[in-house]
Amino acid sequence: MTDLDSLKRDMTRHADRMGFDTQPNPTGVPGLSLVRSRAPTPLDVVDYRPIFCLVLQGAKQTVMGDTALTFAAGQTLIVGLDLPTTARIVTASAGAPYLSLGLEIDIALLRELMAGLPEDALPPPRTEYRCSAMTVTTADPALVDAMARLYRLHEQPDDLPVLAPLTVREIHYRLLRSPEAPLLASLTRPDSHASRIARAIGRIRREFDNALPVADLAREAGMSASAFHEHFRSLTGTTPLQYQKTLRLMEARRRLTDTAESVSAIAFAIGYESPTQFSREYSRQFGRPPRAERALRTA
Known part of the structure; x- marks a missing residue:
């Protein structure tokens, strides 16, 4: 298994060579980005897309509604929905910069993997009413190892086209077997609350500059207006109106x-x-x- 320290050293050398800093930087591996910051940053609006983030050093804080989530070295952040929110790097210095890897989550791939899992391997049911689109957990060693192997493919261009898709598939599989699997699994089921809210979010993003009554969005999600509002806020930490306003x-x-x-x-x-x-x-x-x-x- 790859340890965090060896991966951190590799990423630091790469970031030094490429001059990476603060913003998500492409690593050369499709869907995988690297962030390094030598100082804390102010709270700012961030438009998260479904992503799996592994922190190697330092700490970052994301504010979703009334909840502030801090994720630090040895922890991961999973974001399951398109989510405009606010975030800041809270622990970083010139001698110990914030370092993280982020991999885009492919919901279609999760759906494909879910369909192939035997019944006894499926994630257990979860009450979706209190489900959040953003969770923080301790990094699983097997996921750290897989992320390291994926990242190091940027130095193996001949292997990249063949091994990257296989490793991305492995990471998605391991995410489905992780403690946070019910969150991601719910997004693969078209009739789940999370999937219904995701469809409404898709419309808000396509038509953010139009008036979108909550009643219309609720009908698209197949919910009553009150249920839609409750589930939307539970998942995203905000209201449909505020979500649209932030996008604007x-x-x-x-x-x-x-x-x-x-x-x-x-x-x-x-x-x-x-x-x-x-x-x-x-x-x-x-x-x-x-x-x-x-x-x-x-x-």
């Missing part, structure tokens, strides 16, 4: 940085009827008004 403001931030559109044009483009309301909510989310954001990011 994240898109606004991107446009402020990448385009020359006026603040008013951006406000209308992302679904706001009032530029004043947009500026007020943008300031509340990011701590500065849109014009100050543009000046900061284009300086």
